[in-house]
Amino acid sequence: MNHSETTPGPLIQVQDLAKIYQFGEVEVHALRGVSLSIQRGEFVAIMGPSGSGKSTFMNILGFLDQPTHGQYFLEGMSGERLSRDELAEIRNRKIGFVFQGFNLLARTSALENVQLPMIYARTSTHQRRESAQKALSEVGLAGREHHHPTQLSGGEQQRVAIARALVNQPSIILADEPTGNLDSKTSVEIMTIFQRLNQDLGITVIMITHEPDIALYAKRDIHFRDGRVVEDRENLSPLIAKEGVAQV
Amino acid sequence: MTRFFASLQIALKALRTNKMRSALTMLGIVIGVGAVVAMVAVGSGAKQRIEEQIASMGSNLLMVDSGSSSSGGFRMGAGTTATLTVGDAKAIETEIPGVKYVAPSIRGAAQVVYGNQNWSTGIIGTSPEMIEIRGWALSSGRSFTEQELDGSAKVCVLGRTVADNLFGGMEPVGQIVRIKKIPFTVVGVLSPKGQTTWGQDQDDLIFVPLTTGQKQLFGQAFPGMVRNISVQARGPDEMKEVETQLNELLRQRHRIQPNQDDDFTVRNLTEMMSSREESANVMSVLLGAIASISLIVGGIGIMNIMLVSVTERTREIGIRIAVGAKGRDILLQFLIESLVLSLLGGILGISLGVAGTLVLTSLTKWPVLFSIKAILLAFVFSGSVGVFFGFYPARKASLLNPIEALRYE
Numbered sequence: 001m002n003h004s005e006t007t008p009g010p011l012i013q014v015q016d017l018a019k020i021y022q023f024g025e026v027e028v029h030a031l032r033g034v035s036l037s038i039q040r041g042e043f044v045a046i047m048g049p050s051g052s053g054k055s056t057f058m059n060i061l062g063f064l065d066q067p068t069h070g071q072y073f074l075e076g077m078s079g080e081r082l083s084r085d086e087l088a089e090i091r092n093r094k095i096g097f098v099f100q101g102f103n104l105l106a107r108t109s110a111l112e113n114v115q116l117p118m119i120y121a122r123t124s125t126h127q128r129r130e131s132a133q134k135a136l137s138e139v140g141l142a143g144r145e146h147h148h149p150t151q152l153s154g155g156e157q158q159r160v161a162i163a164r165a166l167v168n169q170p171s172i173i174l175a176d177e178p179t180g181n182l183d184s185k186t187s188v189e190i191m192t193i194f195q196r197l198n199q200d201l202g203i204t205v206i207m208i209t210h211e212p213d214i215a216l217y218a219k220r221d222i223h224f225r226d227g228r229v230v231e232d233r234e235n236l237s238p239l240i241a242k243e244g245v246a247q248v
Numbered sequence: 249m250t251r252f253f254a255s256l257q258i259a260l261k262a263l264r265t266n267k268m269r270s271a272l273t274m275l276g277i278v279i280g281v282g283a284v285v286a287m288v289a290v291g292s293g294a295k296q297r298i299e300e301q302i303a304s305m306g307s308n309l310l311m312v313d314s315g316s317s318s319s320g321g322f323r324m325g326a327g328t329t330a331t332l333t334v335g336d337a338k339a340i341e342t343e344i345p346g347v348k349y350v351a352p353s354i355r356g357a358a359q360v361v362y363g364n365q366n367w368s369t370g371i372i373g374t375s376p377e378m379i380e381i382r383g384w385a386l387s388s389g390r391s392f393t394e395q396e397l398d399g400s401a402k403v404c405v406l407g408r409t410v411a412d413n414l415f416g417g418m419e420p421v422g423q424i425v426r427i428k429k430i431p432f433t434v435v436g437v438l439s440p441k442g443q444t445t446w447g448q449d450q451d452d453l454i455f456v457p458l459t460t461g462q463k464q465l466f467g468q469a470f471p472g473m474v475r476n477i478s479v480q481a482r483g484p485d486e487m488k489e490v491e492t493q494l495n496e497l498l499r500q501r502h503r504i505q506p507n508q509d510d511d512f513t514v515r516n517l518t519e520m521m522s523s524r525e526e527s528a529n530v531m532s533v534l535l536g537a538i539a540s541i542s543l544i545v546g547g548i549g550i551m552n553i554m555l556v557s558v559t560e561r562t563r564e565i566g567i568r569i570a571v572g573a574k575g576r577d578i579l580l581q582f583l584i585e586s587l588v589l590s591l592l593g594g595i596l597g598i599s600l601g602v603a604g605t606l607v608l609t610s611l612t613k614w615p616v617l618f619s620i621k622a623i624l625l626a627f628v629f630s631g632s633v634g635v636f637f638g639f640y641p642a643r644k645a646s647l648l649n650p651i652e653a654l655r656y657e
Contacts, residue, residue, distance in 0.1 A: 064570060064651050085574040092572020103567045103654060107265050119254045120572040164571070 009076055010037035011171060011204055012061065017070035018227075019056050030056040032227035033070065040171075043198045043238070044206045045215035048224030054208050055176065057224065061206065062095050062174045063087045075171060092120050096165025100177035102157040104149045110136060110160045111145035117168045135163035139193055155186035162193055166203075173197070175207040179214050191217040191241035217241050252584075255577065259584040262557075273553045274593040276546030277630050281597025283539035284626045285618075286605045291532020293609075293616035298528050300442075302521040306383040308348075308484055309518055310491055312336075312477040312498070315511030331511040334458070336501060337477050344493045346486035351378035352458060352474035356466045360454065361426040362414040369410050370453045371427060373461020374478075379405070379438075381480045389421035389436030392457050400459040404432040408440040408451040430464050432456065484518070491516060540629075546593070547633035550586050554641035558582065565645050566653025578646040586638025587631060594630030598623055 019031040031053045038044055048054045059065035060072055063079050064087075071078060074094060079087055091097075096117075104113045114132035123131070136145055139159040149157050158178060165173050175194070179187035195217060197203045209215050216239045223231035263270045314331040337352035353374035360367050372378070376391045392403045404425065411420045420434045441450040456465070458474070481490045491514055498512055558565070565578060602618065609616045 059651055062570075085576070088569065088572050088574045091570065097570055099654065103563070103570075105564055105567065108261075116568065117571040119258075120568070120574070120577055122251065122254075168572075 011040045011042075011075060012036075012038040012206075013071075013073040013076075014061075015071045017057070017060065017067045017072060019053070019060065019065070020068045029227050031060075031067070034227075034229055035070075036222065036229060036232060038204065038206065040204055041198070041202050042204055042206075043194065043217075043219045044204075044222060045218035045220070045235075046206065046208045046222050046224065047210060047212070047215055048230075049210075051226075052224040053227040054224040058174055058176055058206070058208055061172075062097060063091050088120070092117055093168060094171045096162075096168070096170040096173040098158070098161050098165050098173060098175035098178045100180040102149070102154075102161045102181070104157055104160055104164075106150070107148060109146045109148055110141060110152065110163075113149070113160055114163045114167050116164060121168055131167050132163070135167040136160070138166060138197075139163045153186075154182050155189055158182065158186075158190055159193065162190070162197075166197070170203070172204045172206060175205065177208055177210070179209065179211065184213075187211075187214060188241050188244045191244070195238075195241050251577065251580065255580040255584050256588075258581050259588055262561075262581075262585055263588060266557075269553060270589060273550055274589050274596065276549035277543065277590050277593025277633065278546075278597040278600055280539065280543030280546040280633075281594045281626045281630050282600035282604060283542050284536060284629070285598055285601025285623055286608070287535035287539040288532065288622040288626075289601070289605045289616040289618050290608070290614060291528070291535050292619055292622070293614060295525065295528045295532060296617050297615045298521065298525045302518065302525065303383065305517055305521065306381050306478075306480065307518060308481040308487055309381065309516075310479040310481065310487070310494065311515045311517055312340075312479060312494065313513045313515070314473070314475055315513065331502065332474050332477055332498075334474060336498060337474065339497060339501060340477065340479060340494060343497060344490055346481050346490040346493070347479055348482045349377040349381045349478075349480040351375045351381055351478045352476070353378060353478065354458065354461050354466055354473075354475045356461075358428050358465065360410065360414065361429075362420075362423065365414045367410055367413040369407075371456060371461065371465060372453055373456050373458045373465065375458055378455065378478060381478050384441070385439040386436045387439040388419065389434070391436055392455075397457040397459055400463050401457060402430060402432045402460060402464065403435045403457065405436040405438060405455040406434055407438050407453040409449055410452060410454055411437045427454070427456070428465055487516065487518065543626075543629065543633060547590070547637040550589055550634060551637035551641060554582060554586050554638055555644070557585075558641045558645040561645075562648065562653045562656040565648050566650050566656065569648065569650040570654060575646040578648075579642045582642035582645050583635065583638050586642070587634040590630045590634025590638075591627070594627045597630065598627060601626075 014037065015035050017031050017034040018029070021028040021030055034053075034057060046054045046057065056065065060067050066079065071080070074090070077090075079090065082090070105116065111129070111132050114135050115128045118128045118131060133145065136142060139162050141156060141159050141163065144152065144156065149160070152160065162173075173194075178194075179190055182190065191214065194205050194207065198205050207218060215221055216235070218235060219238050220234050221231065222229055312332060332352070334352055337350050341347060341350040351374050353372050355370060355372045357368060358371050360369060375397055376393065379386075379391045386405070387408070389405070391405060392401065395401075396403050404427070406414075406420055414420065414425060415423070420437055423434050424431045425434060426432070438451065443449055479490065479494065481487050494514055495510070499510065502511055504510065568578060605616050605618070608614065
């Protein structure tokens with residue numbers, strides 16, 4: 001299963017990205033000119049204190065928000081001048097989201113939760129079940145398809161969310177504090193999954209975290225402060241989460 | 249189509265999840281539609297009953313009654329003095345062009361005997377035209393003829409009630425009955441007309457030729473006179489003109505001075521009945537309108553719940569939009585939810601309305617009439633209520649900002 005398509009150039013290209021929020025007369029500069037590029041197959045950790053602009057950056061990368069200035073290309077494609085519905089379609093096909101609070105539909109089985117993006121991709125019912133089944137076993141939840149979120153632990157819920165992010169075979173997975181609500185053992189388990197998706201399936205993972213020890217599992221660290229990138233370095237020897245699980 | 253079915257599935261699931269709330273919301277529509285169906289059924293039942301009466305009474309009918317008598321300032325009721333004559337009837341027929349049939353009549357009550365059975369009923373002495381004018385049909389035999397009228401033949405035509413009471417299941421035509429001990433040959437039996445609105449049995453009567461009635465039965469009371477003349481105009485347009493000419497002609501024939509009161513009364517029965525029909529119409533429109541208001545209140549209930557539901561499910565909507573739901577998907581999802589509520593409510597409401605009406609009519613004996621058109625209309629109306637009141641909340645949901653919606657607690 002190869003998720004990345006073979007278009008030339010970097011997967012993500014960001015140029016002089018700025019975002020200004022207007023609260024009445026007050027202007028808040030969430031991003032003040034960010035330029036960077038991310039290649040296929042990278043595993044990037046984005047760090048920074050709250051208010052540093054990292055969430056705004058993620059929202060723009062995820063086509064949930066539009067920049068005030070600057071340009072953003074995903075696979076050479078810009079979200080500029082696209083309608084709400086066209087952005088929804090890009091999100092649906094190219095991007096998988098994982099949130100801190102899991103954001104699963106309540107009173108809905110794991111299997112149905114995973115199927116959600118495929119409903120909006122107009123996938124057939126049969127195909128939906130099959131792909132959802134497969135994505136759930138990918139994250140080690142085979143056999144728990146019919147459990148509801150309340151019947152699952154935090155780690156299991158996050159794994160359902162990852163399966164949901166995975167199911168439409170996106171180009172990138174955007175994870176916003178994916179381990180923020182989890183204990184350290186479960187956090188390492190989630191990192192195991194991300195590393196496997198990244199390594200074995202070649203999926204690009206971009207993850208916001210404020211925990212330095214979680215960032216150690218990524219191959220690249222980008223630090224934000226006051227709306228700017230203050231540090232961008234490669235992590236030459238990322239921790240291997242699989243081994244960490246054994247230790248914890 | 250896939251979009252529709254996907255949205256339908258989501259909507260049904262959401263409604264199942266909140267069963268109690270869905271049921272209560274639906275109740276508003278159920279009661280609204282039920283009320284509309286029941287009220288329209290009662291209204292059209294009343295209207296139909298009146299229309300039947302108009303038809304059974306005969307159309308374009310003017311009744312001329314002889315005037316009231318007075319003795320010492322004490323005035324008796326209409327018809328207490330016979331002021332109309334057979335001559336008046338003849339004059340009306342020949343001199344007023346808009347007239348189709350004229351039938352003078354006298355009436356009285358008598359006991360009728362057949363074999364060991366007897367029955368007291370009203371006897372109407374009249375001309376054969378009466379049967380035409382009043383729109384009677386004969387279920388067997390024939391009416392009496394002009395010859396029998398001229399010859400004062402002892403023949404009679406029985407109303408259904410009289411025939412049933414005297415003959416049971418037997419065929420009366422050709423049999424002899426005795427009215428005031430005088431033998432009459434039954435020549436025909438009328439088809440039943442049923443009751444009037446005021447509960448009078450229209451089939452409890454016997455027609456005899458006018459001349460026979462005058463000479464043999466009621467001769468002493470009104471010698472040569474008639475009590476009533478029924479006049480049928482050629483059409484509804486001639487009614488007014490005929491009425492005016494009738495008044496003039498009778499005043500002239502009775503030599504009434506311009507400053508004197510009429511010694512007869514002309515009643516336009518069709519007009520009377522039309523006004524009753526008019527009031528029945530107003531009644532059913534009014535009932536329908538009141539019922540519709542409850543349907544609209546039900547719709548507002550749907551809107552209220554849908555707004556609550558949208559707010560409550562802000563995060564869910566955020567998730568859906570984030571993973572790729574378009575505005576239309578969300579709009580459709582909530583619109584279908586309110587549509588399912590209102591249409592399901594509509595179906596239950598129709599059942600409730602029909603059941604309620606049947607209970608009502610079995611208790612009160614009111615006439616009711618279900619019209620498929622009214623039921624379909626109520627169903628379509630409930631659907632429109634769902635779309636109309638569901639649209640605003642659904643649109644609100646579809647326009648949510650996903651970032652804010654995901655942050656919503």
